[in-house]
Amino acid sequence: MPGVEVFRDKEKQEIMDVLETGVLFRYEFGEQRKGIYKVRTFEENFAKYTGAGYAQAVTSGTVALKVALAVLGVGPGDEVITQGFTFVATWEAIFDIGATPVFTEIDTTLNMDPVDLEKKINDRTKAIIPVHMLGSGARIDEIMAIADKYNIPVIEDTAQAVGGRWRGRHLGTFGKCGTFSFDAVKTMTTGEGGMVITDDEKIWRNMSEYHDHGHDHLPNPGGRGGEGRSFIGFNYRMMELQGAIGIGQLAQLDYIVASQKKNKAAMRDAVSKLPGVTFRTLVDEEGDSATFLAFLLPSRDKAQAVIRVLQDNGAGAIFFADNTWHYYPKWEHLLEGSTLCNSGWPFKYLDGRRKVVYDPEILPNSAEIMNRLLVYQVPVRISDERLQQINAAMDKAASEIS
Numbered sequence: 001m002p003g004v005e006v007f008r009d010k011e012k013q014e015i016m017d018v019l020e021t022g023v024l025f026r027y028e029f030g031e032q033r034k035g036i037y038k039v040r041t042f043e044e045n046f047a048k049y050t051g052a053g054y055a056q057a058v059t060s061g062t063v064a065l066k067v068a069l070a071v072l073g074v075g076p077g078d079e080v081i082t083q084g085f086t087f088v089a090t091w092e093a094i095f096d097i098g099a100t101p102v103f104t105e106i107d108t109t110l111n112m113d114p115v116d117l118e119k120k121i122n123d124r125t126k127a128i129i130p131v132h133m134l135g136s137g138a139r140i141d142e143i144m145a146i147a148d149k150y151n152i153p154v155i156e157d158t159a160q161a162v163g164g165r166w167r168g169r170h171l172g173t174f175g176k177c178g179t180f181s182f183d184a185v186k187t188m189t190t191g192e193g194g195m196v197i198t199d200d201e202k203i204w205r206n207m208s209e210y211h212d213h214g215h216d217h218l219p220n221p222g223g224r225g226g227e228g229r230s231f232i233g234f235n236y237r238m239m240e241l242q243g244a245i246g247i248g249q250l251a252q253l254d255y256i257v258a259s260q261k262k263n264k265a266a267m268r269d270a271v272s273k274l275p276g277v278t279f280r281t282l283v284d285e286e287g288d289s290a291t292f293l294a295f296l297l298p299s300r301d302k303a304q305a306v307i308r309v310l311q312d313n314g315a316g317a318i319f320f321a322d323n324t325w326h327y328y329p330k331w332e333h334l335l336e337g338s339t340l341c342n343s344g345w346p347f348k349y350l351d352g353r354r355k356v357v358y359d360p361e362i363l364p365n366s367a368e369i370m371n372r373l374l375v376y377q378v379p380v381r382i383s384d385e386r387l388q389q390i391n392a393a394m395d396k397a398a399s400e401i402s
Contacts, residue, residue, distance in 0.1 A: 003189030011248030061181025135291030
């Protein structure tokens with residue numbers, strides 16, 4: 001869990017600034033807060049770091065996706081294309097806005113396959129959400145070219161790839177919006193929290209209002225604006241303590257990424273001992289945030305044999321083909337159309353007819369990749385003893401599958 005590995009005096013001081021004012025709310029209380037606006041400062045710093053024009057802090061990465069979809073006008077009757085290897089939040093946000101998710105294959109980048117993307121575009125497609133999975137970028141140039149061809153906005157789900165780049169430019173800055181997550185296991189964390197970035201001022205203003213019950217913050221940036229509201233909204237506000245932590249974490253992000261790159265290289269050397277192993281395709285190796293090390297064995301049987309040996313020797317890896325959070329065929333609630341809504345929404349029309357049915361077998365190319373995939377999360381700090389343990393486990397696994 002990289003972010004929590006590097007809590008230092010900076011985060012503590014930023015938090016103390018908030019506690020000394022007694023103001024946890026990001027707006028209002030101007031005199032009491034003595035000029036301290038941590039969430040606003042975090043937004044400004046994040047926009048500057050990524051090179052985006054604007055940043056809007058929210059309560060989670062899931063909410064970041066919903067806010068981005070809302071301000072792009074996506075809703076009932078629309079389809080949004082994303083990929084079958086992602087965290088459940090990506091498609092939950094699509095459903096929650098009233099639209100229908102459509103899933104693409106992944107390729108060896110472990111991200112959206114641009115060829116399959118273009119096949120799934122139709123007149124109902126109103127947004128595309130490529131996900132920069134496991135810390136490394138999708139084929140964002142190809143995806144943007146397709147999106148521009150059909151005039152469809154792109155939202156980059158960058159929840160797992162903060163600090164990642166493509167040809168020097170930050171991931172999340174290519175589409176209309178880029179979304180980020182700062183939950184407890186992310187590269188940088190605020191405990192819970194998220195961010196949406198954009199270069200479009202109108203989109204940013206709408207995000208600012210939508211995330212705070214429709215309040216217009218422009219007349220008074222530190223307050224709630226006037227009583228007139230242009231549209232309905234919700235409460236997705238980040239609080240000052242989260243903003244304070246975010247300021248401290250962002251200040252360390254370059255150090256975190258650099259440390260992960262060093263440790264990933266050492267872990268990759270160990271994994272390279274496995275006969276027939278290959279590694280995920282990186283579209284920009286220099287831009288990899290190095291949050292994860294992903295490698296593939298020649299077959300599912302060999303992948304499972306390797307993971308058994310690794311687990312038995314204290315160096316277990318993640319087998320995402322069995323992961324119930326991130327892989328399409330394992331989302332039983334999606335496949336079964338399970339919902340708390342009595343009408344069956346969002347899986348059924350109001351007359352009871354099934355609106356959408358998801359087939360677990362529709363992504364065969366993804367299955368071929370996922371069945372061979374093993375993954376390590378890369379820490380910011382790794383001891384010599386831990387590296388020795390991984391190396392020893394790899395030696396035994398190599399012997400097992402030789």
